[in-house]
Amino acid sequence: MSESPSENPALLEVRGIGKTFPGVRALGGVNLSLEKSQVLSLIGENGAGKSTLMKILAGVQPPDEGEILLDGKPVEIESTRDALDLGISLIHQELNLATNLSVAANVFLGREPLRGGFIDESKIKQESARFLEMVGLDVHPDTLVGNLTIGRQQMVEIAKALSVNSRILIMDEPTSSLSQAETKNLFIVIKDLRDRGVSVIYISHRLGEVKELSDHVTVLRDGENAGELGREEVNHEAMVRLMVGRDLSEYYERKDRPKGDLALKVNKLRTPVHPKHELSFSVASGEIVAVAGLVGAGRTEMLETLFGVTPALEGTIEVSGSEITIDSPISAIEAGIALAPEDRKQQGLVIDMTVRENLSLAALKRDQKQAGFLDISKEQEISDEMIKAMRVKTPNEDQVIRFLSGGNQQKVVLGKWLAMKPKVLLLDEPTRGIDVGAKSEIYTLMEELAESGVAILYVSSEMEEVLGMADRALVMHEGRITGELSRDELSEESVMRLATGAPGDDQAA
Amino acid sequence: MKKILGILSLLVFVFVATSFLSDVFLDSYNLENLLRRTALFGIISIGVAFVIITGGIDLSIGSVVCLVGCALPWMLTEQGVSVPVALAVIIAFSLAVGFIHGILITKVKLQPFVVTLCGLLLYRGITRGFTGDQSQGFGTDYKGLRELATGEVPIFGFDLPMPCIFLLVVAVLAGIFLNKTIYGRYLLALGNNEEAARFSGINVDRMVILAYVICALCSGLGGLLFVLDVNSAQPVDFGNFYELYAIAAAVLGGCSLRGGVGTIIGVVIGTALMQVLRNMIVLVDWIPTHIEYAIIGAVILAGVVADELLKKAVARRQASQS
Ligand SMILES: Nc1ncnc2c1ncn2[C@@H]1O[C@H](COP(=O)(O)OP(=O)(O)OP(=O)(O)O)[C@@H](O)[C@H]1O
Ligand SMILES: [Mg+2]
Numbered sequence: 001m002s003e004s005p006s007e008n009p010a011l012l013e014v015r016g017i018g019k020t021f022p023g024v025r026a027l028g029g030v031n032l033s034l035e036k037s038q039v040l041s042l043i044g045e046n047g048a049g050k051s052t053l054m055k056i057l058a059g060v061q062p063p064d065e066g067e068i069l070l071d072g073k074p075v076e077i078e079s080t081r082d083a084l085d086l087g088i089s090l091i092h093q094e095l096n097l098a099t100n101l102s103v104a105a106n107v108f109l110g111r112e113p114l115r116g117g118f119i120d121e122s123k124i125k126q127e128s129a130r131f132l133e134m135v136g137l138d139v140h141p142d143t144l145v146g147n148l149t150i151g152r153q154q155m156v157e158i159a160k161a162l163s164v165n166s167r168i169l170i171m172d173e174p175t176s177s178l179s180q181a182e183t184k185n186l187f188i189v190i191k192d193l194r195d196r197g198v199s200v201i202y203i204s205h206r207l208g209e210v211k212e213l214s215d216h217v218t219v220l221r222d223g224e225n226a227g228e229l230g231r232e233e234v235n236h237e238a239m240v241r242l243m244v245g246r247d248l249s250e251y252y253e254r255k256d257r258p259k260g261d262l263a264l265k266v267n268k269l270r271t272p273v274h275p276k277h278e279l280s281f282s283v284a285s286g287e288i289v290a291v292a293g294l295v296g297a298g299r300t301e302m303l304e305t306l307f308g309v310t311p312a313l314e315g316t317i318e319v320s321g322s323e324i325t326i327d328s329p330i331s332a333i334e335a336g337i338a339l340a341p342e343d344r345k346q347q348g349l350v351i352d353m354t355v356r357e358n359l360s361l362a363a364l365k366r367d368q369k370q371a372g373f374l375d376i377s378k379e380q381e382i383s384d385e386m387i388k389a390m391r392v393k394t395p396n397e398d399q400v401i402r403f404l405s406g407g408n409q410q411k412v413v414l415g416k417w418l419a420m421k422p423k424v425l426l427l428d429e430p431t432r433g434i435d436v437g438a439k440s441e442i443y444t445l446m447e448e449l450a451e452s453g454v455a456i457l458y459v460s461s462e463m464e465e466v467l468g469m470a471d472r473a474l475v476m477h478e479g480r481i482t483g484e485l486s487r488d489e490l491s492e493e494s495v496m497r498l499a500t501g502a503p504g505d506d507q508a509a
Numbered sequence: 510m511k512k513i514l515g516i517l518s519l520l521v522f523v524f525v526a527t528s529f530l531s532d533v534f535l536d537s538y539n540l541e542n543l544l545r546r547t548a549l550f551g552i553i554s555i556g557v558a559f560v561i562i563t564g565g566i567d568l569s570i571g572s573v574v575c576l577v578g579c580a581l582p583w584m585l586t587e588q589g590v591s592v593p594v595a596l597a598v599i600i601a602f603s604l605a606v607g608f609i610h611g612i613l614i615t616k617v618k619l620q621p622f623v624v625t626l627c628g629l630l631l632y633r634g635i636t637r638g639f640t641g642d643q644s645q646g647f648g649t650d651y652k653g654l655r656e657l658a659t660g661e662v663p664i665f666g667f668d669l670p671m672p673c674i675f676l677l678v679v680a681v682l683a684g685i686f687l688n689k690t691i692y693g694r695y696l697l698a699l700g701n702n703e704e705a706a707r708f709s710g711i712n713v714d715r716m717v718i719l720a721y722v723i724c725a726l727c728s729g730l731g732g733l734l735f736v737l738d739v740n741s742a743q744p745v746d747f748g749n750f751y752e753l754y755a756i757a758a759a760v761l762g763g764c765s766l767r768g769g770v771g772t773i774i775g776v777v778i779g780t781a782l783m784q785v786l787r788n789m790i791v792l793v794d795w796i797p798t799h800i801e802y803a804i805i806g807a808v809i810l811a812g813v814v815a816d817e818l819l820k821k822a823v824a825r826r827q828a829s830q831s
Binding site for chain 1: 694707769
């Protein structure tokens with residue numbers, strides 16, 4: 001496609017948008033311009049104001065100042081209804097589906113076609129099937145959304161947005177919970193939409209994706225425009241420089257560490273979700289082991305069993321050489337295991353409590369004074385230390401978690417578990433939604449933890465993260481460990497082969 | 510602090526208004542009575558606040574008050590049980606009720622509404638059964654014991670009714686528990702997000718059971734003091750609707766039925782407001798007494814609506830200031 005001539009007004013023009021929350025200037029006069037049939041990526045560090053700007057465009061929040069022009073004409077967007085009427089729809093960073101309803105009902109939620117006063121179920125089904133096909137989601141419209149993996153739920157969200165015939169589709173970190181295949185599929189859908197005249201605003205921390213997709217990149221930093229990159233200028237270094245405001249040294253630098261004694265040994269573990277398969281592996285202290293695989297391979301379930309959320313049906317777990325029974329997170333924590341879960345809003349955080357209360361929640365028991373009294377000064381210490389170590393961007397420690405940006409929420413989850421100084425640290429998608437700067441901070445942190453003797457087992461769907469970080473990788477497929485790859489054997493091909501179920505050459509006999 | 514300011518000003522307003530509308534309202538006899546009622550209801554309201562903070566509800570409070578209130582005189586006067594044994598039985602009963610509610614809710618996974626609704630029916634029915642539906646009372650005996658509720662402690666020249674001392678102790682203990690111990694923090698956390706609490710290594714079930722036990726114990730203590738105060742109890746209506754007064758006071762005092770929010774001081778102020786209102790309805794001539802429920806219902810509704818609006822306004826002001 002050739003560049004469109006720019007004499008006619010842009011489809012969407014945002015001028016001088018400002019927004020202030022208590023204690024935070026989220027946006028200070030931001031500009032943005034979007035053409036028809038354009039994929040515009042919006043990037044920036046955690047808390048840069050990306051989601052806030054998008055919420056303003058989608059009518060979720062009003063701006064304090066600035067104006068929005070559509071086809072050159074100023075518009076007022078006061079509600080999500082207004083935005084939809086103008087053809088703007090937003091897929092939120094955090095999923096917003098009614099998990100107790102069917103896929104079809106979700107796609108048409110709030111816009112149910114009626115027939116004789118009743119919901120026209122057959123039409124809903126037919127129509128939604130069409131949109132499901134557009135996003136390549138192969139599920140029956142009657143399926144309950146709650147029964148789908150997060151990855152598939154995300155696709156339902158996208159189908160829902162497509163169904164309103166949007167001219168502008170905003171996606172706030174749509175791929176953070178998708179598998180590689182689903183991501184590829186999404187990209188096909190996005191490009192297809194673009195070719196049909198839809199414009200897409202795309203937010204992601206995965207710069208590889210941004211590079212692949214974007215016609216144009218707009219960078220925000222601390223609530224202000226930090227720069228623009230045209231199609232030809234988009235490359236990793238340029239994006240990072242604009243986002244961070246300086247050159248970030250090596251993305252990640254791996255060191256060799258001596259392996260310690262066995263920290264975690266799992267033998268013939270059977271989880272309630274995949275009871276047919278036995279899982280056996282071990283992790284030494286000081287070792288960083290990745291669990292790779294496609295979304296739905298049973299990786300999260302394995303971590304949840306190790307952490308006692310869904311206790312094992314059978315099998316043994318040893319920590320530092322002694323066998324332990326893990327029947328609840330309490331016993332797991334006592335044994336020195338910690339889990340930073342995948343779903344931070346639901347499992348990782350109490351979002352209506354403060355940053356401090358969340359950071360200290362797991363440690364309260366350990367740090368309590370006599371008779372269960374809170375140790376206020378210890379709590380303060382943990383909170384100060386972790387906010388600093390994790391560089392949580394928050395006006396103060398009494399800020400309610402709900403008001404932090406997605407990436408900063410994730411940092412709080414990690415901080416909460418680091419405060420426990422675990423022997424075995426289980427991380428489920430540890431850098432989901434985290435910006436490049438913070439990502440390398442987290443990698444460095446994992447490195448430091450390993451150096452200090454912590455055994456780290458992390459689940460990741462990002463190939464770069466698996467290849468870049470792991471001393472060793474376990475690859476799972478449909479509830480089984482299909483193979484184990486040492487550092488030297490690690491490659492995109494070897495991981496993918498095992499992840500899709502093909503037996504590896506080195507599969508445990 | 511900001512949270513209770515609204516309800517506190519409402520309390521002051523109703524108090525001042527009533528003192529203008531009625532000449533007997535400020536009589537020391539009336540004030541003493543008002544304090545006593547507030548203290549008695551305050552104790553059961555604090556109990557239910559714990560359950561509400563976990564996101565649950567307890568509808569059985571009135572019936573527990575009834576059972577305890579009838580069982581005490583029944584044991585003492587009809588069964589010849591000694592006072593210490595009777596008190597021990599009441600404590601054991603309250604503990605058991607709370608524990609069973611908690612187990613049914615956490616382990617059998619029944620809904621709190623259902624479990625305690627059955628409790629409401631059960632305990633009143635049982636009471637009417639073992640008393641033969643006959644009124645139970647102390648007659649002219651047990652004056653000493655009844656002093657616990659009817660007695661007064663002179664403080665700064667004012668005779669403070671004994672129940673106020675009980676309320677003070679219960680409120681201080683509850684406040685310390687909720688704000689200064691890890692268990693209080695756990696209750697608030699699990700009321701907000703049970704799953705995240707579980708993932709943080711909190712024994713959620715045990716904490717929920719504890720909340721129901723605290724609630725039942727407060728109801729038991731309330732029942733005991735209520736009957737000592739009024740001397741006799743009718744199984745058919747003693748404690749009727751008390752759970753609703755308690756829940757209303759807690760909600761007025763800032764507890765959210767969604768769980769995770771609440772302060773003890775708020776609950777006490779909420780209780781006081783309810784009692785002043787009831788007192789006003791009785792004392793002010795031109796308010797017909799039989800529309801009491803309508804007035805109380807309207808005030809609670811107005812209170813929570815005002816609270817919601819105030820919260821939004823504060824949030825907006827903060828947003829525009831900084
Ligand atoms: N409702 C709110 N109340 C208070 N502060 C808020 C609110 N929403 C956002 N913020 C703050 O505004 C800033 C911008 O947040 P925003 O969510 O837009 O960041 P983001 O660029 O999307 O970051 P991320 O990549 O982590 O998702 C952050 O500092 C955040 O804490
Ligand atoms: Mg965001």
